[in-house]
Amino acid sequence: MNKIFEYTSIFAPFINDFIHGKELQGYKATQLKWMLLEFDKFFTQTFKKDLFISSGDVKNWVGTRTCDKPNTLYQKYCAMADFCRYMCLLGYECYIPRRPRKCFANYTPTIFTHDQMRTIFNVCDNLAMKEHHAKSIMIIMPALIRVLYSTGIRISEALSILNKDVDFDRKVIVLNNTKNRCQRLAPVNETLEQVLRQYISYRNRIPTPGVANPDSHLFVSATGRPCSRRTVLTYFHRIIEECEIPRRCDQRGPMVHEIRHSTAVHSLIKLTRDGVDLYCSLPLLATFMGHRKVLDTETYVRLTQEMYPEVLKMNAEVTDQVYSFIISKLKQDYENRCD
Incomplete structure (x- = not known):
């Protein structure tokens, strides 16, 4: 394991095995290593002593990630959920966090x-x-x-x-x-x-x-x-x-x-x-x-x-007429429902 990714919490051997399994599957685990390193530091700083991740642990960890963008936090939730699921498969019952709604970029x-x-x-x-x-x-x-x-x-x-x-x-x-x-x-x-x-x-x-x-x-x-x-x-x-x-x-x-x-x-x-x-x-x-x-x-x-230059160069008069027609139809439908 690279010296940069030295895990020190009680979950360290499990994190190393989890990453190794991902790499054997052909998974490019660089980003995963950084996210798990963040989890590991959190568990070390909170003096975690038992092999159990509770909903409170997840909630406290989320409280430290106030600066993360929504998409970044979503990816970290996914990594945390995958690791908790892995721990459950090994017989250590852990809370599997529910992934938040993914925010699609408007870029x-x-x-x-x-x-x-x-x-x-x-x-x-x-x-x-x-x-x-x-x-x-x-x-x-x-x-x-x-x-x-x-x-x-x-x-x-x-x-x-x-x-x-x-x-x-x-x-x-x-x-x-x-x-x-x-x-x-x-x-x-x-x-x-x-x-x-x-x-x-x-x-x-x-x-x-x-x-x-x-x-x-x-x-x-x-x-x-x-x-x-x-x-x-x-x-x-x-x-x-x-x-x-x-x-x-x-x-x-x-x-x-x-x-x-x-x-x-x-x-x-x-x-x-x-x-x-x-x-x-x-x-x-x-x-x-x-x-x-x-x-x-x-x-x-x-x-x-x-x-499609002919579409993008449509005369504004045409679009205005279409817009006016739609508005008139909406008003007519509304009046009919009121009657």
């Missing part, structure tokens, strides 16, 4: 237009350093952004690609470290292949031993080390500013992940214009995006001006 991503994506590519190609930074990742940005847009993969999946995962013979990138813990293939078209070959040729000139080894990362900094998501986000914000793409009023974006949203929308546009029926295109898009369910893909697909 609306930015969908880049085709023109905006071309501008982003152009800015990436013309990035220049004002001063020397040995750890700069500027070399990867033109290729990385094109990989994200062409394949629709997540930024975490892109940064975990190894050199051996790029198969130019089969025209695919093998993705092993995915969100759903399932290996999948990302297609590589001719344009993306040219971009990757050019990037690899320049990257291999970095005077760092092993940068071209099959087990080394594809996207590395100027020192040959793997890149972090935070650093990529910093460069992406700089690119967005140079493209003069406005931020939302909440100042949260656009984020790198919104390239994936844009890819989903643009792919659906292309399928629709090619005459593919919507009920056939959504399953295809779900497979391309690496989703297990079509419902997951539907959250990525949004009505944009590029898809």
Whole structure:
């Protein structure tokens, strides 16, 4: 067990076994470890001496989480409930907390237009350093952004690609470290292949031993080390500013992940214009995006001006007439009920 995740409460051996069982099932347990570490510290601070979690213990723990967002608290409730259920299976009767109602995020991503994506590519190609930074990742940005847009993969999946995962013979990138813990293939078209070959040729000139080894990362900094998501986000914000793409009023974006949203929308546009029926295109898009369910893909697909400009440019007079008609019908129904 990592030294960061050293559990000290009376539940420590059970927590370690619980996490180990999850990992054997292929579960990515990093977030679970952090949440259970929080529970463990709470039980240590409250001097818990018996192997029993009561409803009062859960209530007292919730009282310490007043700063957590609703979705974060929901995830912690789920982790606590799973662990209590595990303890019950071992013969230690514990109170299984009821999960609170899940709050769905009202986050609306930015969908880049085709023109905006071309501008982003152009800015990436013309990035220049004002001063020397040995750890700069500027070399990867033109290729990385094109990989994200062409394949629709997540930024975490892109940064975990190894050199051996790029198969130019089969025209695919093998993705092993995915969100759903399932290996999948990302297609590589001719344009993306040219971009990757050019990037690899320049990257291999970095005077760092092993940068071209099959087990080394594809996207590395100027020192040959793997890149972090935070650093990529910093460069992406700089690119967005140079493209003069406005931020939302909440100042949260656009984020790198919104390239994936844009890819989903643009792919659906292309399928629709090619005459593919919507009920056939959504399953295809779900497979391309690496989703297990079509419902997951539907959250990525949004009505944009590029898809249906005639709908979004409807004259206000038309909508006003519809609105007036609905109001008149409601008033008429109300008067009839009163009579």
